[in-house]
Amino acid sequence: MMTITAHPTTTRPAYTPARAMKKIVILGATSGIALEVQRQLAHQGRELLLVARSPQRLAEIQADLAIRGARQILTYSADLASVQQHAGIFEFVQRAFADFDTVLLAYGSMHDQKDSETSVDVLLEELTVNFVSATAILTLFASDLEQRRTGCLAAITSVAGDRGRRSNYVYGSAKGALSLFLQGLRSRLHPAGVRVITIKPGPVRTPMTDHLANSARFGDPEQVARDIVRALERRSPDVLYTPKIWRYIMGAVQQIPENIFKRLSF
Ligand SMILES: NC(=O)c1ccc[n+]([C@@H]2O[C@H](COP(=O)([O-])OP(=O)(O)OC[C@H]3O[C@@H](n4cnc5c(N)ncnc54)[C@H](OP(=O)(O)O)[C@@H]3O)[C@@H](O)[C@H]2O)c1
Numbered sequence: 001m002m003t004i005t006a007h008p009t010t011t012r013p014a015y016t017p018a019r020a021m022k023k024i025v026i027l028g029a030t031s032g033i034a035l036e037v038q039r040q041l042a043h044q045g046r047e048l049l050l051v052a053r054s055p056q057r058l059a060e061i062q063a064d065l066a067i068r069g070a071r072q073i074l075t076y077s078a079d080l081a082s083v084q085q086h087a088g089i090f091e092f093v094q095r096a097f098a099d100f101d102t103v104l105l106a107y108g109s110m111h112d113q114k115d116s117e118t119s120v121d122v123l124l125e126e127l128t129v130n131f132v133s134a135t136a137i138l139t140l141f142a143s144d145l146e147q148r149r150t151g152c153l154a155a156i157t158s159v160a161g162d163r164g165r166r167s168n169y170v171y172g173s174a175k176g177a178l179s180l181f182l183q184g185l186r187s188r189l190h191p192a193g194v195r196v197i198t199i200k201p202g203p204v205r206t207p208m209t210d211h212l213a214n215s216a217r218f219g220d221p222e223q224v225a226r227d228i229v230r231a232l233e234r235r236s237p238d239v240l241y242t243p244k245i246w247r248y249i250m251g252a253v254q255q256i257p258e259n260i261f262k263r264l265s266f
Helices: 032-043 055-067 083-096 113-118 120-148 169-192 221-234 245-255
Strands: 023-027 047-052 072-077 102-105 152-156 195-201 239-242
Touching (some): 023 032, 032 047, 032 221, 083 120, 102 221, 113 120, 113 169, 120 152, 152 169, 195 221, 195 245, 221 239, 239 245
Parallel strands (some): 023 047, 023 102, 152 195, 195 239
C-alpha cells in the first residue's frame, strides 16, 4: 500500500533574498545557452565555478567573464558525460567553492535521430550524456545541498521531452526521463528547502542547432538566458518553459490524441 506523507510547509526554511544566488556552479560551461547565462551572471558580479571538457575554451571564457565583472571565476576541466570523473569534479567544488548555493546543469548532446536508430552505441551515448550522467552528478550535488538545507539545483532538459516524436524520440526520451527525475528530486528536496528547477527551452540558436533547417528562426539564446537567470534569482517557477510561448505550445501538443499523433511526421 502506498503511504503519502505531506510535509508541512513550516518545516521548510523560508528563502530570503539575502540567501539567494551568490556562488553558482555551471556544468557544461561551453554550451551556447550557458555562455549567455554566464555573461549575465558575470555582469551581476556573481562568483562562478565552470566545468567543461576543454581547458583552452575554459581559459578563454574565464578571461571574457572577468572583463564582464564576475567577482570570482574558477574552472575545472572534465568530461561530464563520464560518471567516473564525477567524484573528482565534486571533490574540487567542495574544496574550492565549498559554500556554493546554485548548480546549473547545461550540457547535453543531440545526435541525428537516424544515427541512434542504426547504431546502439550512438543511442546509448545519447542516453548517457543527456540522462545517466546528468542524474549521477545531480545526485552528488543534491545530497550536499540537502545536508546544508539550502540552495537551488537547475537543469536544462527540453520541450522535446514532453512528447515522443518520430524525428527525435531518443534525445526526447532522455530529456523526458531527466524531467521526471527532477520532478521526483524536487519532491525529495522540498522538506530541506532546496529548490529544483526544470528548464525546458524550445528550439534555440546555438551550435547544437546551427545545422538544422530554419535555425535562424529559433529562439534567441540571450532571451532564454534572461529567463533562466530570472528563474535562478527567484528560485521559481519549478518548471520553466523558455521562451514562454512553449508552455502553451506543448500544452496543446500534449492534448493531441495518440492515434492522430503517431501519424504526424515531425
Ligand atoms: N539549442 C536548443 O535548441 C536546445 C533546446 C532545448 C534544450 N537544449 C538543451 O540545452 C542544453 C545546452 O545546449 P546548447 O543549445 O547550449 O548546445 P551546445 O552549444 O551545443 O552545448 C552543448 C554542451 O554540452 C557539452 N557536451 C556535448 N556533448 C558532450 C559529451 N559527449 N560529453 C560531455 N559534454 C558534452 C558541450 O561541450 P563541448 O563544448 O566540450 O563540446 C557543450 O558544453 C543541452 O542540454 C541541450 O540539450 C537545447
